[in-house]
Amino acid sequence: MTIRLIIVDDDPLVRAGLTFMLGGADDIEIVGEGADGTEVAALVERTAPHVVLMDIRMPVMDGLAATETLRRLPGAPEVLVLTTFHADEQVVRALRAGAAGFVLKDTPPAEIVDAVRRVAAGDPVLSPAVTRQLMTQVAGPGGGAGAGAEQAATGRRASAANRLATLGEREREVALAVGLGRSNAEIAAGLYMSVPTVKAHVSRILAKLDLNNRVQIALLVHDADLAPDGGEL
Structure with missing residues:
Protein backbone atom coordinates (compact mmCIF):
# COMPACT_ATOMS: atom_id res chain seq x y z
CA MET A 1 0.00 0.00 0.00
CA LEU A 126 5.83 6.05 21.56
CA SER A 127 8.85 4.52 23.24
CA PRO A 128 8.22 3.07 26.73
CA ALA A 129 10.70 5.43 28.40
CA VAL A 130 9.34 8.57 26.75
CA THR A 131 5.73 7.54 27.38
CA ARG A 132 6.44 7.05 31.06
CA GLN A 133 8.23 10.40 31.25
CA LEU A 134 5.36 12.18 29.53
CA MET A 135 2.80 10.67 31.84
CA THR A 136 4.69 11.41 35.03
CA GLN A 137 5.88 14.92 34.12
CA VAL A 138 2.63 16.21 32.68
CA ALA A 139 -0.55 15.57 34.63
CA GLY A 140 -2.74 16.51 31.68
CA PRO A 141 -4.72 19.56 30.48
CA GLY A 142 -4.90 20.87 34.02
CA GLY A 143 -1.34 19.98 34.85
CA GLY A 144 0.73 22.04 37.21
CA ALA A 145 1.23 22.59 40.92
CA GLY A 146 -1.31 23.49 43.54
CA ALA A 147 -4.65 22.38 44.93
CA GLY A 148 -6.46 22.95 41.64
CA ALA A 149 -4.17 20.56 39.79
CA GLU A 150 -4.51 17.97 42.55
CA GLN A 151 -8.28 18.22 42.43
CA ALA A 152 -8.24 17.87 38.64
CA ALA A 153 -6.01 14.78 38.93
CA THR A 154 -8.36 13.24 41.49
CA GLY A 155 -11.37 13.82 39.24
CA ARG A 156 -9.51 12.43 36.24
CA ARG A 157 -8.50 9.34 38.23
CA ALA A 158 -12.07 8.66 39.34
CA SER A 159 -13.43 9.17 35.83
CA ALA A 160 -10.83 6.84 34.30
CA ALA A 161 -11.50 4.15 36.93
CA ASN A 162 -15.24 4.34 36.29
CA ARG A 163 -14.74 3.96 32.54
CA LEU A 164 -12.42 0.98 32.95
CA ALA A 165 -14.93 -0.61 35.34
CA THR A 166 -17.34 -0.98 32.40
CA LEU A 167 -15.02 -3.56 30.85
CA GLY A 168 -15.31 -7.29 31.34
CA GLU A 169 -12.64 -9.06 33.39
CA ARG A 170 -10.67 -10.27 30.37
CA GLU A 171 -10.98 -6.90 28.61
CA ARG A 172 -9.70 -5.19 31.73
CA GLU A 173 -6.67 -7.50 31.84
CA VAL A 174 -5.91 -6.69 28.21
CA ALA A 175 -6.37 -2.95 28.84
CA LEU A 176 -3.88 -3.05 31.73
CA ALA A 177 -1.38 -4.92 29.55
CA VAL A 178 -1.81 -2.32 26.79
CA GLY A 179 -1.22 0.34 29.45
CA LEU A 180 2.10 -1.32 30.23
CA GLY A 181 3.14 -1.11 26.58
CA ARG A 182 2.81 -4.81 25.80
CA SER A 183 2.53 -5.87 22.17
CA ASN A 184 -0.31 -8.13 21.06
CA ALA A 185 2.09 -11.09 21.03
CA GLU A 186 3.31 -10.31 24.54
CA ILE A 187 -0.26 -9.92 25.82
CA ALA A 188 -1.25 -13.21 24.19
CA ALA A 189 1.65 -15.04 25.83
CA GLY A 190 1.07 -13.45 29.23
CA LEU A 191 -2.68 -14.03 29.30
CA TYR A 192 -2.64 -17.41 27.51
CA MET A 193 -4.76 -16.41 24.54
CA SER A 194 -4.24 -16.16 20.79
CA VAL A 195 -3.10 -12.97 19.07
CA PRO A 196 -6.40 -12.70 17.12
CA THR A 197 -8.26 -12.92 20.44
CA VAL A 198 -6.12 -10.12 21.85
CA LYS A 199 -6.86 -7.99 18.77
CA ALA A 200 -10.58 -8.66 19.20
CA HIS A 201 -10.42 -7.61 22.86
CA VAL A 202 -8.53 -4.41 21.96
CA SER A 203 -11.15 -3.57 19.32
CA ARG A 204 -13.97 -4.08 21.83
CA ILE A 205 -12.16 -1.96 24.43
CA LEU A 206 -11.76 0.90 21.96
CA ALA A 207 -15.43 0.67 21.00
CA LYS A 208 -16.72 0.43 24.58
CA LEU A 209 -14.61 3.33 25.83
CA ASP A 210 -15.02 5.43 22.66
CA LEU A 211 -11.27 5.67 22.14
CA ASN A 212 -9.27 5.98 18.92
CA ASN A 213 -6.15 3.95 19.58
CA ARG A 214 -3.95 2.03 22.03
CA VAL A 215 -2.21 5.21 23.20
CA GLN A 216 -5.50 6.44 24.65
CA ILE A 217 -6.00 3.10 26.43
CA ALA A 218 -2.54 3.50 28.01
CA LEU A 219 -3.35 7.08 29.07
CA LEU A 220 -6.63 5.93 30.63
CA VAL A 221 -4.86 3.17 32.58
CA HIS A 222 -2.34 5.74 33.79
CA ASP A 223 -5.09 8.20 34.73
CA ALA A 224 -6.78 5.48 36.79
CA ASP A 225 -3.45 4.88 38.56
CA LEU A 226 -3.55 1.19 37.67
CA ALA A 227 -0.09 0.79 36.15
CA PRO A 228 2.15 -1.04 38.67
CA ASP A 229 5.04 0.94 40.10
CA GLY A 230 8.08 0.54 37.95
CA GLY A 231 6.05 -0.92 35.10
CA GLU A 232 6.99 -0.07 31.54
CA LEU A 233 4.55 1.96 29.50
Missing part, protein backbone atom coordinates in the same frame (compact mmCIF):
# COMPACT_ATOMS: atom_id res chain seq x y z
CA THR A 2 1.17 3.50 -0.80
CA ILE A 3 0.81 5.72 2.27
CA ARG A 4 -0.87 9.03 1.45
CA LEU A 5 0.67 11.72 3.68
CA ILE A 6 -0.06 15.37 4.49
CA ILE A 7 2.63 17.56 6.09
CA VAL A 8 1.45 20.50 8.22
CA ASP A 9 4.08 22.93 9.54
CA ASP A 10 4.24 26.73 9.56
CA ASP A 11 7.94 26.72 8.58
CA PRO A 12 8.32 26.35 4.78
CA LEU A 13 11.90 25.12 5.18
CA VAL A 14 10.75 22.33 7.52
CA ARG A 15 7.99 21.37 5.09
CA ALA A 16 10.45 21.32 2.20
CA GLY A 17 12.91 19.17 4.15
CA LEU A 18 10.24 16.71 5.22
CA THR A 19 8.80 16.54 1.72
CA PHE A 20 12.24 15.82 0.25
CA MET A 21 13.00 13.21 2.90
CA LEU A 22 9.64 11.41 3.02
CA GLY A 23 8.92 11.75 -0.69
CA GLY A 24 11.98 9.65 -1.40
CA ALA A 25 10.37 6.58 0.19
CA ASP A 26 8.85 4.24 -2.39
CA ASP A 27 5.74 3.58 -0.30
CA ILE A 28 4.96 7.20 0.76
CA GLU A 29 3.21 9.81 -1.39
CA ILE A 30 3.00 13.44 -0.25
CA VAL A 31 -0.53 14.46 -1.23
CA GLY A 32 -0.70 17.86 0.44
CA GLU A 33 0.99 20.50 2.59
CA GLY A 34 -0.39 23.02 5.05
CA ALA A 35 1.07 25.98 6.95
CA ASP A 36 -1.55 26.21 9.69
CA GLY A 37 -4.06 24.04 11.50
CA THR A 38 -6.97 25.88 9.90
CA GLU A 39 -6.03 24.30 6.56
CA VAL A 40 -6.07 20.70 7.77
CA ALA A 41 -9.77 19.78 7.50
CA ALA A 42 -10.04 21.02 3.91
CA LEU A 43 -6.76 19.32 2.97
CA VAL A 44 -7.97 16.02 4.40
CA GLU A 45 -11.30 16.26 2.61
CA ARG A 46 -9.58 17.02 -0.68
CA THR A 47 -6.72 14.50 -0.56
CA ALA A 48 -7.95 11.62 1.67
CA PRO A 49 -4.60 10.93 3.39
CA HIS A 50 -3.78 7.95 5.58
CA VAL A 51 -1.50 9.99 7.88
CA VAL A 52 -1.12 13.66 8.83
CA LEU A 53 2.32 14.72 10.08
CA MET A 54 1.33 17.66 12.29
CA ASP A 55 3.49 20.36 13.85
CA ILE A 56 2.27 21.05 17.38
CA ARG A 57 3.13 24.77 17.49
CA MET A 58 1.60 26.92 14.75
CA PRO A 59 -0.08 30.35 14.62
CA VAL A 60 -3.86 30.87 14.35
CA MET A 61 -4.71 27.18 14.97
CA ASP A 62 -2.03 25.00 16.54
CA GLY A 63 -1.54 21.28 16.00
CA LEU A 64 -3.42 20.42 19.18
CA ALA A 65 -6.64 22.12 18.11
CA ALA A 66 -6.25 20.76 14.59
CA THR A 67 -5.81 17.22 15.93
CA GLU A 68 -8.88 17.53 18.15
CA THR A 69 -10.93 18.79 15.18
CA LEU A 70 -9.59 16.17 12.80
CA ARG A 71 -10.06 13.14 15.04
CA ARG A 72 -13.74 14.00 15.48
CA LEU A 73 -14.32 13.51 11.76
CA PRO A 74 -15.64 10.13 10.54
CA GLY A 75 -12.89 8.08 8.94
CA ALA A 76 -10.21 10.50 10.16
CA PRO A 77 -6.59 9.78 9.17
CA GLU A 78 -3.99 8.97 11.79
CA VAL A 79 -2.12 11.94 13.24
CA LEU A 80 1.61 11.87 13.95
CA VAL A 81 2.63 14.90 16.00
CA LEU A 82 5.86 16.73 15.15
CA THR A 83 7.38 18.56 18.11
CA THR A 84 10.55 19.99 19.60
CA PHE A 85 10.00 18.91 23.21
CA HIS A 86 8.89 15.39 24.18
CA ALA A 87 7.81 16.33 27.73
CA ASP A 88 5.29 18.89 26.54
CA GLU A 89 1.78 19.32 27.92
CA GLN A 90 0.50 19.93 24.40
CA VAL A 91 1.90 16.58 23.26
CA VAL A 92 -0.03 14.75 25.99
CA ARG A 93 -3.18 16.67 25.09
CA ALA A 94 -2.71 15.71 21.44
CA LEU A 95 -2.36 12.07 22.47
CA ARG A 96 -5.53 12.36 24.56
CA ALA A 97 -7.26 13.81 21.50
CA GLY A 98 -6.35 10.75 19.47
CA ALA A 99 -2.90 11.33 17.95
CA ALA A 100 -1.18 7.99 17.33
CA GLY A 101 2.21 9.21 18.53
CA PHE A 102 4.86 11.83 18.03
CA VAL A 103 8.34 12.36 16.68
CA LEU A 104 10.88 15.01 17.60
CA LYS A 105 12.02 17.41 14.90
CA ASP A 106 15.63 16.28 15.37
CA THR A 107 14.72 12.61 14.88
CA PRO A 108 16.93 10.93 12.24
CA PRO A 109 15.23 10.81 8.81
CA ALA A 110 15.03 7.01 8.67
CA GLU A 111 13.19 6.96 12.00
CA ILE A 112 10.64 9.54 10.85
CA VAL A 113 9.96 7.44 7.74
CA ASP A 114 9.55 4.37 9.96
CA ALA A 115 7.22 6.28 12.29
CA VAL A 116 4.95 7.23 9.37
CA ARG A 117 4.84 3.60 8.26
CA ARG A 118 4.05 2.35 11.75
CA VAL A 119 1.26 4.87 12.29
CA ALA A 120 -0.23 4.00 8.91
CA ALA A 121 -0.21 0.34 10.01
CA GLY A 122 -2.07 1.20 13.20
CA ASP A 123 0.87 0.98 15.61
CA PRO A 124 1.44 3.76 18.18
CA VAL A 125 4.75 5.60 17.97
Whole structure:
Protein backbone atom coordinates (compact mmCIF):
# COMPACT_ATOMS: atom_id res chain seq x y z
CA MET A 1 0.00 0.00 0.00
CA THR A 2 1.17 3.50 -0.80
CA ILE A 3 0.81 5.72 2.27
CA ARG A 4 -0.87 9.03 1.45
CA LEU A 5 0.67 11.72 3.68
CA ILE A 6 -0.06 15.37 4.49
CA ILE A 7 2.63 17.56 6.09
CA VAL A 8 1.45 20.50 8.22
CA ASP A 9 4.08 22.93 9.54
CA ASP A 10 4.24 26.73 9.56
CA ASP A 11 7.94 26.72 8.58
CA PRO A 12 8.32 26.35 4.78
CA LEU A 13 11.90 25.12 5.18
CA VAL A 14 10.75 22.33 7.52
CA ARG A 15 7.99 21.37 5.09
CA ALA A 16 10.45 21.32 2.20
CA GLY A 17 12.91 19.17 4.15
CA LEU A 18 10.24 16.71 5.22
CA THR A 19 8.80 16.54 1.72
CA PHE A 20 12.24 15.82 0.25
CA MET A 21 13.00 13.21 2.90
CA LEU A 22 9.64 11.41 3.02
CA GLY A 23 8.92 11.75 -0.69
CA GLY A 24 11.98 9.65 -1.40
CA ALA A 25 10.37 6.58 0.19
CA ASP A 26 8.85 4.24 -2.39
CA ASP A 27 5.74 3.58 -0.30
CA ILE A 28 4.96 7.20 0.76
CA GLU A 29 3.21 9.81 -1.39
CA ILE A 30 3.00 13.44 -0.25
CA VAL A 31 -0.53 14.46 -1.23
CA GLY A 32 -0.70 17.86 0.44
CA GLU A 33 0.99 20.50 2.59
CA GLY A 34 -0.39 23.02 5.05
CA ALA A 35 1.07 25.98 6.95
CA ASP A 36 -1.55 26.21 9.69
CA GLY A 37 -4.06 24.04 11.50
CA THR A 38 -6.97 25.88 9.90
CA GLU A 39 -6.03 24.30 6.56
CA VAL A 40 -6.07 20.70 7.77
CA ALA A 41 -9.77 19.78 7.50
CA ALA A 42 -10.04 21.02 3.91
CA LEU A 43 -6.76 19.32 2.97
CA VAL A 44 -7.97 16.02 4.40
CA GLU A 45 -11.30 16.26 2.61
CA ARG A 46 -9.58 17.02 -0.68
CA THR A 47 -6.72 14.50 -0.56
CA ALA A 48 -7.95 11.62 1.67
CA PRO A 49 -4.60 10.93 3.39
CA HIS A 50 -3.78 7.95 5.58
CA VAL A 51 -1.50 9.99 7.88
CA VAL A 52 -1.12 13.66 8.83
CA LEU A 53 2.32 14.72 10.08
CA MET A 54 1.33 17.66 12.29
CA ASP A 55 3.49 20.36 13.85
CA ILE A 56 2.27 21.05 17.38
CA ARG A 57 3.13 24.77 17.49
CA MET A 58 1.60 26.92 14.75
CA PRO A 59 -0.08 30.35 14.62
CA VAL A 60 -3.86 30.87 14.35
CA MET A 61 -4.71 27.18 14.97
CA ASP A 62 -2.03 25.00 16.54
CA GLY A 63 -1.54 21.28 16.00
CA LEU A 64 -3.42 20.42 19.18
CA ALA A 65 -6.64 22.12 18.11
CA ALA A 66 -6.25 20.76 14.59
CA THR A 67 -5.81 17.22 15.93
CA GLU A 68 -8.88 17.53 18.15
CA THR A 69 -10.93 18.79 15.18
CA LEU A 70 -9.59 16.17 12.80
CA ARG A 71 -10.06 13.14 15.04
CA ARG A 72 -13.74 14.00 15.48
CA LEU A 73 -14.32 13.51 11.76
CA PRO A 74 -15.64 10.13 10.54
CA GLY A 75 -12.89 8.08 8.94
CA ALA A 76 -10.21 10.50 10.16
CA PRO A 77 -6.59 9.78 9.17
CA GLU A 78 -3.99 8.97 11.79
CA VAL A 79 -2.12 11.94 13.24
CA LEU A 80 1.61 11.87 13.95
CA VAL A 81 2.63 14.90 16.00
CA LEU A 82 5.86 16.73 15.15
CA THR A 83 7.38 18.56 18.11
CA THR A 84 10.55 19.99 19.60
CA PHE A 85 10.00 18.91 23.21
CA HIS A 86 8.89 15.39 24.18
CA ALA A 87 7.81 16.33 27.73
CA ASP A 88 5.29 18.89 26.54
CA GLU A 89 1.78 19.32 27.92
CA GLN A 90 0.50 19.93 24.40
CA VAL A 91 1.90 16.58 23.26
CA VAL A 92 -0.03 14.75 25.99
CA ARG A 93 -3.18 16.67 25.09
CA ALA A 94 -2.71 15.71 21.44
CA LEU A 95 -2.36 12.07 22.47
CA ARG A 96 -5.53 12.36 24.56
CA ALA A 97 -7.26 13.81 21.50
CA GLY A 98 -6.35 10.75 19.47
CA ALA A 99 -2.90 11.33 17.95
CA ALA A 100 -1.18 7.99 17.33
CA GLY A 101 2.21 9.21 18.53
CA PHE A 102 4.86 11.83 18.03
CA VAL A 103 8.34 12.36 16.68
CA LEU A 104 10.88 15.01 17.60
CA LYS A 105 12.02 17.41 14.90
CA ASP A 106 15.63 16.28 15.37
CA THR A 107 14.72 12.61 14.88
CA PRO A 108 16.93 10.93 12.24
CA PRO A 109 15.23 10.81 8.81
CA ALA A 110 15.03 7.01 8.67
CA GLU A 111 13.19 6.96 12.00
CA ILE A 112 10.64 9.54 10.85
CA VAL A 113 9.96 7.44 7.74
CA ASP A 114 9.55 4.37 9.96
CA ALA A 115 7.22 6.28 12.29
CA VAL A 116 4.95 7.23 9.37
CA ARG A 117 4.84 3.60 8.26
CA ARG A 118 4.05 2.35 11.75
CA VAL A 119 1.26 4.87 12.29
CA ALA A 120 -0.23 4.00 8.91
CA ALA A 121 -0.21 0.34 10.01
CA GLY A 122 -2.07 1.20 13.20
CA ASP A 123 0.87 0.98 15.61
CA PRO A 124 1.44 3.76 18.18
CA VAL A 125 4.75 5.60 17.97
CA LEU A 126 5.83 6.05 21.56
CA SER A 127 8.85 4.52 23.24
CA PRO A 128 8.22 3.07 26.73
CA ALA A 129 10.70 5.43 28.40
CA VAL A 130 9.34 8.57 26.75
CA THR A 131 5.73 7.54 27.38
CA ARG A 132 6.44 7.05 31.06
CA GLN A 133 8.23 10.40 31.25
CA LEU A 134 5.36 12.18 29.53
CA MET A 135 2.80 10.67 31.84
CA THR A 136 4.69 11.41 35.03
CA GLN A 137 5.88 14.92 34.12
CA VAL A 138 2.63 16.21 32.68
CA ALA A 139 -0.55 15.57 34.63
CA GLY A 140 -2.74 16.51 31.68
CA PRO A 141 -4.72 19.56 30.48
CA GLY A 142 -4.90 20.87 34.02
CA GLY A 143 -1.34 19.98 34.85
CA GLY A 144 0.73 22.04 37.21
CA ALA A 145 1.23 22.59 40.92
CA GLY A 146 -1.31 23.49 43.54
CA ALA A 147 -4.65 22.38 44.93
CA GLY A 148 -6.46 22.95 41.64
CA ALA A 149 -4.17 20.56 39.79
CA GLU A 150 -4.51 17.97 42.55
CA GLN A 151 -8.28 18.22 42.43
CA ALA A 152 -8.24 17.87 38.64
CA ALA A 153 -6.01 14.78 38.93
CA THR A 154 -8.36 13.24 41.49
CA GLY A 155 -11.37 13.82 39.24
CA ARG A 156 -9.51 12.43 36.24
CA ARG A 157 -8.50 9.34 38.23
CA ALA A 158 -12.07 8.66 39.34
CA SER A 159 -13.43 9.17 35.83
CA ALA A 160 -10.83 6.84 34.30
CA ALA A 161 -11.50 4.15 36.93
CA ASN A 162 -15.24 4.34 36.29
CA ARG A 163 -14.74 3.96 32.54
CA LEU A 164 -12.42 0.98 32.95
CA ALA A 165 -14.93 -0.61 35.34
CA THR A 166 -17.34 -0.98 32.40
CA LEU A 167 -15.02 -3.56 30.85
CA GLY A 168 -15.31 -7.29 31.34
CA GLU A 169 -12.64 -9.06 33.39
CA ARG A 170 -10.67 -10.27 30.37
CA GLU A 171 -10.98 -6.90 28.61
CA ARG A 172 -9.70 -5.19 31.73
CA GLU A 173 -6.67 -7.50 31.84
CA VAL A 174 -5.91 -6.69 28.21
CA ALA A 175 -6.37 -2.95 28.84
CA LEU A 176 -3.88 -3.05 31.73
CA ALA A 177 -1.38 -4.92 29.55
CA VAL A 178 -1.81 -2.32 26.79
CA GLY A 179 -1.22 0.34 29.45
CA LEU A 180 2.10 -1.32 30.23
CA GLY A 181 3.14 -1.11 26.58
CA ARG A 182 2.81 -4.81 25.80
CA SER A 183 2.53 -5.87 22.17
CA ASN A 184 -0.31 -8.13 21.06
CA ALA A 185 2.09 -11.09 21.03
CA GLU A 186 3.31 -10.31 24.54
CA ILE A 187 -0.26 -9.92 25.82
CA ALA A 188 -1.25 -13.21 24.19
CA ALA A 189 1.65 -15.04 25.83
CA GLY A 190 1.07 -13.45 29.23
CA LEU A 191 -2.68 -14.03 29.30
CA TYR A 192 -2.64 -17.41 27.51
CA MET A 193 -4.76 -16.41 24.54
CA SER A 194 -4.24 -16.16 20.79
CA VAL A 195 -3.10 -12.97 19.07
CA PRO A 196 -6.40 -12.70 17.12
CA THR A 197 -8.26 -12.92 20.44
CA VAL A 198 -6.12 -10.12 21.85
CA LYS A 199 -6.86 -7.99 18.77
CA ALA A 200 -10.58 -8.66 19.20
CA HIS A 201 -10.42 -7.61 22.86
CA VAL A 202 -8.53 -4.41 21.96
CA SER A 203 -11.15 -3.57 19.32
CA ARG A 204 -13.97 -4.08 21.83
CA ILE A 205 -12.16 -1.96 24.43
CA LEU A 206 -11.76 0.90 21.96
CA ALA A 207 -15.43 0.67 21.00
CA LYS A 208 -16.72 0.43 24.58
CA LEU A 209 -14.61 3.33 25.83
CA ASP A 210 -15.02 5.43 22.66
CA LEU A 211 -11.27 5.67 22.14
CA ASN A 212 -9.27 5.98 18.92
CA ASN A 213 -6.15 3.95 19.58
CA ARG A 214 -3.95 2.03 22.03
CA VAL A 215 -2.21 5.21 23.20
CA GLN A 216 -5.50 6.44 24.65
CA ILE A 217 -6.00 3.10 26.43
CA ALA A 218 -2.54 3.50 28.01
CA LEU A 219 -3.35 7.08 29.07
CA LEU A 220 -6.63 5.93 30.63
CA VAL A 221 -4.86 3.17 32.58
CA HIS A 222 -2.34 5.74 33.79
CA ASP A 223 -5.09 8.20 34.73
CA ALA A 224 -6.78 5.48 36.79
CA ASP A 225 -3.45 4.88 38.56
CA LEU A 226 -3.55 1.19 37.67
CA ALA A 227 -0.09 0.79 36.15
CA PRO A 228 2.15 -1.04 38.67
CA ASP A 229 5.04 0.94 40.10
CA GLY A 230 8.08 0.54 37.95
CA GLY A 231 6.05 -0.92 35.10
CA GLU A 232 6.99 -0.07 31.54
CA LEU A 233 4.55 1.96 29.50
